[in-house]
Amino acid sequence: MSQEKITLEVFRFRPEQEDNPVFQSYEVPLRKDWVVLDALNYIKDYLDGTLSYRWSCRMGVCGSCGMMVNGTPVLTCATFLQKFAPGPIRVEPLSNFPVVRDLVIEMTDFMEKLKKVKPWIIRKDNQEGPEGEFIQTPSQLADYKQYSMCINCMLCYSACPVYGLEPGFTGPAAIALAQRYNMDNRDEGQEQRMELLSTDDGIWQCTFVGECSEVCPKNVDPAGAIQRYKxxxxxxxxKSFLMPWAKP
Amino acid sequence: MKKHSEPFWWTLFGAGGAVSALFLPILIFLTGIAFPLGWIEVPSYDLLQKWISIWPARILVFVIVSLSLFHWAHRFRFTLYEGLQLQNYHKIIAIFCYGSAIAVSVYSFYVLI
Incomplete structure (x- = not known):
């Protein structure tokens, strides 16, 4: 039985050999149970060992394998080849980021922004709870749980037109993560984060396009988080305008 | 907290969005569909004049007009910034957008109240 095939047009950029990126076509088996990442692994193993891309867990947890597939940012481990049959399928690195090589993007900007919003529990007294632990009820957990599901895959940055135009914008995932800690009843760092995020590069740059929430593979809804933050x-x-004497 | 005007404009934008989403479809339905098609009898000029002469009606119309304008101003400002890539003119654009909203609001205040 002859195996059905599908063509992948893969973005290649090898800075030591070409000044501009090119697309290279590969034919891979079109198997019902294969995702785009399987096809890339097949290329790497059998067709062209020089192809570079990031991946790790293959199960939508690590957030490494985000790429543009036919123009949409997706986790390639969760995107079936069958969906695009008969093809071809165009695979590109995440947009809005500089490309290091082939499908590998430079993520330093995102890592810096993530750190900036202080995504950890801040206590004013630097103390833990009286019994050495903080008690949290299921409903208090439910308040922020959705925002804690982020896997830092950066699909939302790739989908965000504002981030594409204004690279200074703190961006969807970092703001959603800030909101995750703000809404945690153990945290007391809201003021510090508001100081950072109420600036021009923070929440006010978002124009509520909403694409971040559309592409989020974990249903974090960063757009919703940003609107609540606003x-x-x-x-x-x-409050500070009407009651300037009151403490925030 | 650092003082800047963005939250102020955003509040007006949000309020304008809510008000226009609530009232404009009703107004469009009445004046654009129901009256022309004769589904509802068109109120006479005198009757409308009588309605608008009561204070709550005047204030309501002013609020709808003014907040909808601020909603437009904020959205149009970002459309020009980002849609047309005019970030270099952000001051002029902001003055034009919010300025027109303020000017027309002041005029409608003068006419209505």
Whole structure:
């Protein structure tokens, strides 16, 4: 029985040998149970060992294998080849990021932004709870759980037109993660984070396009997180405007 | 917290969005569909004049007009910035957008109240 095939047009950029990126076509078996990442692994193993890309867990947890597939940012481990039959399928590195090589992007900017929003529990007294642990009820957990599902895959940055135009923008995942800690009842760092995020590069740059939430593979809804943050930011602003004597 | 005006404009934008989403479809339905098609009898000019002469109606119309304008101003400002890539003119654009919203609001205040 002859195996059905599908063509992958893969973005190649090898800085030592070419000034501009090119597309290279590969024919891979079109198997029902194969995802785009399987096809890339097949290329690497059997057709062209020089292809570079990131991947790790193959199960939508590590967030490494995000790429543009036919123009949409997706986790390649969760995107079936069958969906694009008869092809061809165009595979490119995540947009809005500089390309290091082939499908590998430079993520330093994202890592810096992530650190900037202080995504950890901040306590004013630097103390732990009285019994050495913080008690949290299931409903208190539910308040922030959705935002804690982020796997830092950067699909939302790739989908965000504002980030594409304004590289200074803190961006969807980092703001959603800030909100995750703000809404955690053990955290007391809201003020510090608001200071960082109520600036021009923070929440106010978002124009609520909403693509970040569309492409998020974990249903984190960063767009929703940012809008809630704006409401909190606006409330703070009006309070400090109407009652300048009151402490925030 | 650092003082800047963005939360102020955003509040007006948000309020304008809510108000226009609530009231504009009703107004469009009445004046654009129901009256022309004769589904509802068109109120006479005198009757409308009487309705608008009561204070709550005047304030309501002013709020709808003014907040909708601020909603437009904020959205149009970002459309020009990012849609047309005019970030270099951000000051002029902001003054033009919010300025027109303020000017027309002041005019409608003058006419209505």
């Amino acid at each position: 409401v909190a930011g606006a409330t703070d602003w009006w």
